[in-house]
Amino acid sequence: MRSAETMQEKSPVSEETTVRRAAVLEAPQKVSIKEFELPEPGEGEVRIKLEGSGVCASNIPVWEGRDWFDYPVTPGEPGHEGWGTIDAVGAGVKDLKEGDRVTALTYKAYATHDIAKEDTVVKLPESLSGKAFPGEPLGCAMNIFNRSDIQKGQKVAIVGSGFLGSLLVQLVKSAGAEVIAVSRRQFSLDTAKEAGADHLVQMDDHYKIIEEVKELTGGNFCERVIECTGKEWPLNLSIELTGTRGKLIVAGFHQDGMRSLNVQMLNWRGIDMISAHERDPQQYIKGIKTAIDAVEQGKMDPFPLFTHKFSLEEMGQAYEHLTERPDGFIKALIIN
Known part of the structure; x- marks a missing residue:
């Protein structure tokens, strides 16, 4: 499961704009927070300063450990329910700009920043300003x-x-x-x-x-x-x-x-x-856009279902709630 990680681990620094912090599953049920050099978006990509990410039940096997997983897992994985604000734009990006608030299909979202391709990013309307919006689920x-x-x-x-x-x-x-x-x-x-x-x-x-x-x-x-x-x-x-x-x-x-x-x-x-599982990224994007419409029309209200919020440093607790599901738990969010 481990993939190439272009960011190099480095000593903590005070400038938030030069550092990406990410959760790293070192081994089953062992998570740490590390700092890395902030990645730059490539051609057709944007960098998102993440407000947070949802915690998905599909994470349970990698948290618990299975024979087919390699550890440590790539920093930020398996987070894939992120939302936030674009803070850097790569060459060739046409319809997105710095400051746009978005949700996106990214795969290292248990972090302060992640990179996304332009065609996997959806702008969030003003009606959702200030609200958590994990678009993928x-x-x-x-x-x-x-x-x-x-x-x-x-x-x-x-x-x-x-x-x-x-x-x-x-x-x-x-x-x-x-x-x-x-x-x-x-x-x-x-x-x-x-x-x-x-x-x-x-x-x-x-x-x-x-x-x-x-x-x-x-x-x-x-x-x-x-x-x-x-x-x-x-x-x-x-x-x-x-x-x-x-x-x-x-x-x-x-x-x-x-x-x-x-x-x-x-x-x-x-x-x-x-x-009903989709594997075409553009079908996911279509679903996210439809979800925004459903929320605006009052057909779907996810916000009362976000029952627990954790910081990145509390990632271990978020995983534990996900697996143990105590009374009162429906959905956890990691909030930066």
Whole structure:
């Protein structure tokens, strides 16, 4: 996982404009903050002075440690949910300038600065001035919502009511559908209710959940089910909750190997199973722009879901909250 790092580690200096500070995962569950020479943007690039970055659940394996990761990890990785203000512009950049407040697709965002290509940067409107805006996960939620093809009046189960699940509750309700939120933690269910969920189902007993959703849907189950957990059991549960010729949207990030799935049920009910993960950067950018519109139109409100804020020096605590998920935790931000 370690990649070339052009910045050279150097002794601490007082001039903020000449130093980039970054979190470095030295080993599993061991993080330090180091200082490096400030990078200069290249052709078609800008440098962003980061206000902060979201902390993503996809970071859990590299924090916990897996055999396929190399340590130390490149400084700033795996942060990829940054936003801030452009403070340097490379040659050939046409539509961005110093002082523009932006969010971007960058990959070393657990830091004070990061470099981004012009076509992976989205300007933030004045309406978002002073507000945290981790564009990548918000764009991800919009892309998943659009892939889900939600229709007014449908019954939609959302399995997993963390940050992503709660955003999707809001978006699905904005489309006029009925939402059944299924989640393990009571706090997550309470959050889903605040987001607009019509029904709350505790994710405890497999067959009890199936019977409850069957009753809520008049025996027909759901036209759409969105799985947001990234775990095998909830994914199979989601298959059972999807009605005949319904659509199962896999939004959870399944990152720890193979899954055993109930393909018999998929076949029997004629279920369309859709992986809603995008890999085209421009599709992500489209999602981020759509997310900005959704926030401005009141269809999505991420701000109450940013429950915890940490400084760069508290990066270890942010990772611990991400893995342990104490009551009250939905989404952590690193704030510079």
